[in-house]
Each structure stands twice: as C-alpha cells, then as structure tokens.
Amino acid sequence: MKIANDCVVAIHYTLTDEDGQQLDSSAGGEPLTYLHGHGGIIPGLENELTDKAKGDSLKVVVQPADGYGDFNPDMLQQVPREAFQGVDSIEAGMQFQAQGEGGQMQMVVVREVTDETVLVDGNHPLAGQVLNFDVSIEEVRAASAEEIEHGHVH
Numbered sequence: 001m002k003i004a005n006d007c008v009v010a011i012h013y014t015l016t017d018e019d020g021q022q023l024d025s026s027a028g029g030e031p032l033t034y035l036h037g038h039g040g041i042i043p044g045l046e047n048e049l050t051d052k053a054k055g056d057s058l059k060v061v062v063q064p065a066d067g068y069g070d071f072n073p074d075m076l077q078q079v080p081r082e083a084f085q086g087v088d089s090i091e092a093g094m095q096f097q098a099q100g101e102g103g104q105m106q107m108v109v110v111r112e113v114t115d116e117t118v119l120v121d122g123n124h125p126l127a128g129q130v131l132n133f134d135v136s137i138e139e140v141r142a143a144s145a146e147e148i149e150h151g152h153v154h
Contacts (some may be wrong), residue, residue, distance in 0.1 A: 001053065001054070001140045001141065001142070002051050002052065002053050002140070003036055003049050003050055003051060003052050003053070003137070003140050004036065004037070004050065004051070005036055005037030005038075006035070006036065006037060006142070006143045006148050007035075007036045007037075007140055007141065007142060007143060008033060008034075008035055008036075008139070008140070008141050008142070008143045008147065008153050009033070009034055009035075009036050009049065009137065009139070009140055010031040010032070010033045010137075010138040010139035010140075011026070011031055011032050011033075011049070011135050011136065011137055011138060012026045012027060012031045012032075012135070012136045012138055013025065013026055013032060013133050013134065013135045013136075014026075014027060014133070014134045015131060015132065015133055016131075016132045016134075017129055017130070017131070017132070018129070018130050018132070020132075023126070023131075031138045031139070033139075033153050034152075034153060035143055035147055035148070035151065035152055035153050036049070036050070038151045038152065039151075040152065040153075042062060042066065042067045042068065042131075043066050043067075044060070044062030044063065044066030044067050044131070045060055045062055045067075045131075045133055045135070047066070048060040048062075049135070049137070052137055053137065053140060054137050054138065054139055054140050055137065056136070056137045057134075057135065057136045057137070058135055059132070059133065059134055059135075060132075060133040060135060061130060061131070061132055061133075062130070062131040062132075062133065063130060064127065064128050064129060064130065067126060067129070067130075067131045068124040068125075068126040068127045068128075068129070068131075069123075069124065069127050069128075070127065070128055071123055071127045071128030072123055072127070075121060075122035075123045076111070076119060076120070076121050076122075076123075077108075077119070077120050077122070078117045078118070078119055079117060079118050079119075079120055080116065080117060080118075081113075081114075081115070081116055081117060081118055083118070084096075084118060090110060090113050090118055091110065091113065092110050092111055092112060092113060093109065093110060094109070094110045095107055095108070095109050095110075096108055096110070096120070098120070098122070100122075106122055107122075108120040108121060108122050109121045109125065
C-alpha cells in the first residue's frame with residue numbers, strides 16, 4: 001500500500017541540522033505514527049512521504065517554509081521582569097506558557113535576562129532552520145473511520 005491521505009503511517013527517523021548535528025531521532029524507540037494528510041507532521045516531510053511504501057527509505061531536506069516556518073523577529077518580546085512573579089530564578093533557555101494575542105496558549109523561551117526585562121521568543125525552536133531527515137517507512141495501513149473522523153491515530 002502506498003502512502004496517501006487517510007493512511008496511518010509509522011516511520012523511524014533521524015533529524016539533523018545543516019551542520020549534521022542530531023536534533024531528534026526515533027532510533028531505539030517506537031516509530032513515529034501519524035495520520036497522513038491531517039497535519040500531524042510538518043508539510044515538507046509529509047509531502048515527500050506521499051506515494052512511498054513500507055520498506056522504503058529516503059533522505060528529505062525540508063526548507064524552513066515547509067517546516068516550522070521562517071524565524072519571525074516579531075515573535076521576540078521584551079517583558080518586564082515583574083511579569084514573572086513567583087519565579088525565583090529566570091535564566092536563558094527556560095520555557096514558559098504565555099497567552100497569545102488571540103487568547104491561545106503558546107510556549108515561549110527565555111533568550112536573555114536583565115535586571116529589568118526578560119527577552120522571550122515565541123518562535124518554534126526549529127524556526128528558520130533547514131531540517132534533514134533520514135526516514136525509513138515501517139508500516140502503512142488504511143485508517144479506520146474513527147481515526148479519520150478524529151484526525152489522529154488510535
């Protein structure tokens with residue numbers, strides 16, 4: 001069976017950046033399982049997996065626009081340190097949940113801390129990066145009606 005919309009797909013993958021540094025991998029664990037065509041993985045990888053089959057292996061290079069987006073400097077924000085009441089120590093690299101403009105919750109990462117302000121970044125950590133995937137397809141099957149209705153694998 002070839003990968004198409006409404007298929008359940010299981011893949012093993014290794015993700016590296018442009019310098020060859022490993023960013024993530026499913027090696028040694030369970031494969032990543034997703035419902036094809038329902039936004040469960042980044043578009044650039046999903047598009048390349050279309051029409052592939054169990055047993056296929058491939059290398060995929062995903063540009064930022066088809067991955068986690070370009071880095072958006074507007075997602076950097078200086079926040080008064082007082083906004084972090086109850087947090088004893090704030091350091092670069094820490095993550096917090098923040099309320100976005102539309103009221104939705106989003107993760108932000110602390111980039112810089114001064115006595116008065118904290119620079120937070122709402123970009124995805126992989127925004128602006130070219131992503132290199134080494135993928136092997138472990139399973140492809142038709143999704144159940146319930147999986148398609150719910151938009152994810154059960």
